[in-house]
Amino acid sequence: MKLSSSRLLLLCCVVAASFRAHAQTPKVITIAGGYLGSGVPATSAALNGPMSAVLDSQGDLYVSDTSNCRIRKIKKTGVISTFAGTGICGYSGDGGPAHSARLHYPFWIAFDTRGNLLVADSGNDAIRRITPTGIITTIAGNGTAGYSGDGGPATQATLYFPSAVSIDPSGDIYIADSSNFVIRMIDASGNIHTVAGNHIAGFSGDGGPATSAQIGYNAMGVLPDGSGNFYIADPGNARIRKVDSGGTITTYAGNGSSQISGIGGPATSAGIGGVESLLLKGNQLYLSTVSNILAVDMTSQLINIVAGGSIGGYNGDGKAALSTLLSQPRGMALDLAGDIFVADSFNDRVRKIDPSQVVTTVAGGYVGDGGRATVASLNNPWHISFDSAGNLYISEYGGNRVRQVSPNGTITTFAGTGITGYSGDGGSASAATVNGPKAVVADSSGNIFIADYGNGVIRKVDTSGTITTFANSIYATALAADSLGNIYASDGLHLVWKITPAGSASIFAGSQNCFGYGGDGGPATQACLLLPNGVAVDNAGNVYIMDTDNSRLRKVNTNGIIATIAGNGHPGYSGDGGPATAASLSGYSLDVAVDRNGNVYIADSVNARVRIVDSSGTIQTFAGSGTFAYNGNGLPATQTNIYPTGLAFDVMGILYVSDPDSGRVRKIH
Numbered sequence: 001m002k003l004s005s006s007r008l009l010l011l012c013c014v015v016a017a018s019f020r021a022h023a024q025t026p027k028v029i030t031i032a033g034g035y036l037g038s039g040v041p042a043t044s045a046a047l048n049g050p051m052s053a054v055l056d057s058q059g060d061l062y063v064s065d066t067s068n069c070r071i072r073k074i075k076k077t078g079v080i081s082t083f084a085g086t087g088i089c090g091y092s093g094d095g096g097p098a099h100s101a102r103l104h105y106p107f108w109i110a111f112d113t114r115g116n117l118l119v120a121d122s123g124n125d126a127i128r129r130i131t132p133t134g135i136i137t138t139i140a141g142n143g144t145a146g147y148s149g150d151g152g153p154a155t156q157a158t159l160y161f162p163s164a165v166s167i168d169p170s171g172d173i174y175i176a177d178s179s180n181f182v183i184r185m186i187d188a189s190g191n192i193h194t195v196a197g198n199h200i201a202g203f204s205g206d207g208g209p210a211t212s213a214q215i216g217y218n219a220m221g222v223l224p225d226g227s228g229n230f231y232i233a234d235p236g237n238a239r240i241r242k243v244d245s246g247g248t249i250t251t252y253a254g255n256g257s258s259q260i261s262g263i264g265g266p267a268t269s270a271g272i273g274g275v276e277s278l279l280l281k282g283n284q285l286y287l288s289t290v291s292n293i294l295a296v297d298m299t300s301q302l303i304n305i306v307a308g309g310s311i312g313g314y315n316g317d318g319k320a321a322l323s324t325l326l327s328q329p330r331g332m333a334l335d336l337a338g339d340i341f342v343a344d345s346f347n348d349r350v351r352k353i354d355p356s357q358v359v360t361t362v363a364g365g366y367v368g369d370g371g372r373a374t375v376a377s378l379n380n381p382w383h384i385s386f387d388s389a390g391n392l393y394i395s396e397y398g399g400n401r402v403r404q405v406s407p408n409g410t411i412t413t414f415a416g417t418g419i420t421g422y423s424g425d426g427g428s429a430s431a432a433t434v435n436g437p438k439a440v441v442a443d444s445s446g447n448i449f450i451a452d453y454g455n456g457v458i459r460k461v462d463t464s465g466t467i468t469t470f471a472n473s474i475y476a477t478a479l480a481a482d483s484l485g486n487i488y489a490s491d492g493l494h495l496v497w498k499i500t501p502a503g504s505a506s507i508f509a510g511s512q513n514c515f516g517y518g519g520d521g522g523p524a525t526q527a528c529l530l531l532p533n534g535v536a537v538d539n540a541g542n543v544y545i546m547d548t549d550n551s552r553l554r555k556v557n558t559n560g561i562i563a564t565i566a567g568n569g570h571p572g573y574s575g576d577g578g579p580a581t582a583a584s585l586s587g588y589s590l591d592v593a594v595d596r597n598g599n600v601y602i603a604d605s606v607n608a609r610v611r612i613v614d615s616s617g618t619i620q621t622f623a624g625s626g627t628f629a630y631n632g633n634g635l636p637a638t639q640t641n642i643y644p645t646g647l648a649f650d651v652m653g654i655l656y657v658s659d660p661d662s663g664r665v666r667k668i669h
Contacts, residue, residue, distance in 0.1 A: 026668050028623060028640040030633050031656070032373035032394060032405050033381060033664035035366065036068065036087065042080040042350075042363035046377035047072070048663045050343040050364065052108045052164075052277070052331025053350055054117075061333070061341060062117065063350055063363060064106045067661055069629060071098070071106060071119065071130075074350075074363055084119070084130055089629030089641065091124045091143065098136040103128070104629055107220075108164040108331060113171050120165040120175070123629060125158065127165055127175060127186075140175065140186055147180040147199055154192040159184075164233075164277070168224035176219045176232070183215070183222050183232060183243075196232060196243050203237040203256070210249035215241070220330070221277040221287075233287065235274035240267075240287060240296075253287070253296050253303060260292060260305070267296045267303040279332040281340070288329040288342065293321075293353075307342075307353055313420025313435065313454070314347045314400065317360045324359040325420055326351070327398070346398050348379045367399075367418070373411035373665075378403070380660045383451075383478065383591070383646035387442035390651050394658065394665055395437040395450065402429075402440050402450055405665075415450060415461055422455040429467040434459065439646075441479040441487070443501075449487055451476035458489060458499070471499050478591065480535040480543070488543060490532040496524075496545055509545055509556055517550040517569065524562040529554070534591030534603060534647075544600060546592045551585045553592060553602055553613070566602060566613050573607045573626070580619035585611075593647035593655070601655060603644035610637075610644050610657060610668070623657070623668050630662040637668050 037045030049067035056062065061074040062083060070085035084098035085106065093101025104123030111117055112129075118139075119128040126141030140154035141162070149157025164176035173186040174195070182197030196210035197219075205213020216236020224230040228245030231252060239254035255262070257271030272289055279286040285296040292308035307321035308329070315325040327346035334340055338355040341362065349364035368376030380398030387393070392405040393414060401416035415429035416437065424432025435454025442448050448461040453475055460470035470487075477492035485501040488508060494515045498508035509524035510532065519527025534546035543556045544565075552567035566580035567589075575583025586606035593601045600613040601622060609624030623637035624644065631641040646658035655668045 026623065026637040027634055028637050028642070028657075028666050028668050030374055030664045031409070031667045032392070032403070032411060033376060033378035034662070035368055035375050035377045036082075037366060038081050039079060041078050042074045043078075043361055044366055045072075045080045045363060046366045046368075046663070047348045047350070047364035049345050049348065050330075050350060051106075051345055052110075053333045053341045053343050054109050054111060054331075055333050055335050055341070056111060056117075057115065059335060061350070061362070062109055063343065064109045064119070064331070066105055066107055066345075067629075067663065069103045069105065071103070071109060071117070072363070078362075080363060083134075084117075084136065087630070088632055089123065090631065091121075091126070094128075094137050096135065098130045098134050101128075101136045107162075108176075110166050112167045112173070113169070118165050118167070118173065120162045122161050122163055122178075125160060125162065127154070127159070127162060127173070139190070140173075140192060145179075147177070147182070149192055150184075150194050151191060153190055154186045155190070157184075157192045163218070163220045164222055166222050166224060168230070169226050172224075174222045174224060174230060176222045178217075178219050181215045181217070181219070183210075183219070183230070195230075195247070196241070196249060201236065203234075203239075206241075206250050208248065210243040210247050213241075213249045218274075221275070223278040223280065225280060231278050231285065233275045233278050235276060238271065238273055238275070240272070240275055240278070240285075253285075260289065260294075263294075263303060263305055265302065267301050270294075270303045272303070276329070277331045279334060279340070281334055281338075286332060286340070288332060290328060291326055293326070293329060293332070293340075293342065306357075307359065311420070312346070314349075315419050315421070317351075319359060321353050321357040321359050324351075346380070348377070348398065367413070369403075369412050371411065372409050373405045374409070376403075376411045378660075378663045378665070381646075381658045381663065381665055382437075382660055383439040384648045384656055384658045384665055385441045385448075385479075386648055386650050386656075387446055387448070388444065388651070389446070391442075392648075392650070392656065392665070393440045393442065393448060395440040395646075397436050397438055397453075397660070400434055400436065402434075402437055402448070414448070415459070415467060420454070422452070422457075425459075425468050426466065429459075429461040429465055432459075432467045438477050439479040441481050443481040443485045443487070444483055445485060447485075449479055449481070451479050451489065453477065458487070470503055471497075471505055474505070478532075478534045478546070480537050482537045482541060482543075483539075488535045488537065490535050490545065492531060492533060494529045494532070496529070496532055496535060496543075508543070509554070509562060517547070517552070520554075520563050522561065524556040524560050527554075527562045533589070534593075536592045536594050536600075538594040538598060539596065544592045544594060546589050546602070548589055549587060551587050551589070553580075553585070553589075553600065565600070565617070566611075566619060573604070573609070576611075576620050578618065580613040580617050583611075583619045590645045591647045593649060595649055595655075596653055601647055603647050603657070605644055608641065608643055610642070610647065610655070622655075628661050630664075640666075642666065
């Protein structure tokens with residue numbers, strides 16, 4: 001990421017502002033994203049990572065708006081409102097109205113036989129129940145993550161990120177206790193039991209007792225069939241498992257392959273990938289995977305694709321299901337007319353597949369161009385950059401767009417149409433298609449470069465707004481520019497490339513023969529890197545590389561020599577107040593930026609913090625509480641929940657952070 005150049009006329013003001021900023025406690029405010037929409041048509045509202053959908057007996061649709069920490073309700077008239085949650089993530093409200101309660105990543109919802117809505121309140125390690133009158137209580141989990149309590153009251157048990165909940169006709173409640181690698185059941189007396197899994201992640205046990213078997217990571221779906229059997233979406237093992245009424249577990253579909261294969265053949269011989277959720281429709285068992293919905297005919301045991309394309313993404317509405325792109329479809333629901341509703345989570349939409357197999361959006365998809373950036377919606381804003389005129393550029397990874405926020409706060413689409421694709425070279429950037437743009441940077445001449453990650457290219461938008469392909473065969477995860485117009489691109493594997501203004505590419509750091517850690521004190525081109533991400537250039541021309549999987553920050557000086565300046569190579573969080581090279585960084589630190597004084601800022605992403613390394617080499621936490629999920633605006637920086645993936649300084653030297661978890665870009669000042 002390139003440090004934005006200052007304007008000479010503003011120099012005095014900048015210096016004064018810098019002193020004021022350091023003299024007060026910095027706070028975090030939203031400057032783009034965060035629009036919700038309530039009391040409006042659902043297609044004019046915004047969702048953030050919806051995970052599941054369910055219908056009540058009246059035909060109203062409920063959606064777990066997971067990253068917004070809310071449950072939304074869409075009436076048959078199409079109008080959306082918030083049913084539960086305040087939007088501030090946390091845990092509160094038991095015994096009172098659900099709309100005044102706090103939820104934390106509500107992954108899954110389901111109605112029980114009495115019309116209560118059950119919520120897998122995953123971040124709170126709890127199952128909550130909302131009565132038909134709107135009162136919320138906790139029915140499982142004591143608020144502590146763990147695995148205990150079998151045979152006793154569910155409210156005294158510990159759960160660990162329960163990701164799905166469902167109910168059988170007798171009223172028993174099934175829970176995918178995903179980080180415990182088990183399925184648990186709450187009986188009519190309110191006691192909890194493990195009914196599948198042995199609390200050890202893996203794959204074993206088919207043909208034997210389900211409680212002796214191993215289940216994989218992130219089991220996200222459990223579905224009773226009404227005949228005493230239940231099915232488990234086991235994405236870690238790329239399988240569906242079946243537990244019969246006698247408690248024996250078998251594989252029902254999937255051969256363990258992460259690739260879709262064997263379509264039209266036996267379900268147990270097919271590759272189904274990471275199956276996420278399950279739905280019964282007649283004699284068809286539907287399962288959602290990374291970019292498809294499949295169906296197993298429960299009579300013939302043959303499997304077929306019913307929706308989705310060969311890649312994930314978004315290509316619009318009104319198409320046949322087999323021609324429609326989906327992106328991480330999760331929970332599904334069925335209405336009386338035979339419509340299937342799908343939480344198309346990475347597209348921030350709920351989609352409907354009608355009986356004629358046509359797909360439409362019923363909720364989400366709002367963009368908000370032309371107005372204030374704070375009343376717009378962002379879909380996975382991953383990386384940010386400023387140009388010298390003070391415009392902010394946001395690579396909207398999930399939205400297939402690059403957005404621009406002008407200095408007066410107005411947001412527009414700068415590049416991309418929102419449709420997944422690769423087209424438009426030689427024309428207007430706003431009419432082109434891109435695929436998952438992961439990074440954006442402005443050079444000193446006002447050209448904008450886009451890491452068009454899904455297409456494996458870097459695109460360039462010149463000052464006239466015309467887009468072209470600048471570099472081929474580079475799956476760039478981060479970009480930076482120096483004062484001479486050279487572009488630096490991390491490939492997310494083991495190399496950082498340098499591309500001249502004329503488009504000539506060479507390896508700047510890392511070796512094609514080395515995938516790991518090594519080389520400090522020698523030429524950067526002979527060093528080893530491991531999944532490098534963020535890259536930045538300081539005013540002197542030194543280049544900083546976030547060596548992500550090595551849990552280190554590396555620096556390449558102007559002589560091309562590489563050194564580690566932060567991180568001890570052991571993933572974790574430690575070392576504040578001491579030497580940065582002795583500190584632990586997360587194993588998924590994603591970006592780096594440098595201010596005009598030479599202080600280096602690290603997006604310590606999994607640690608949910610931004611850290612600063614000062615000119616003496618001392619590290620501190622600059623922002624972030626260490627917890628994910630939005631907890632409000634205007635809070636002190638170190639009390640604010642963030643998931644930082646991109647960092648950039650504006651012309652005044654103020655730090656901005658992209659926070660895709662909350663669908664926002666935030667300013668720390």
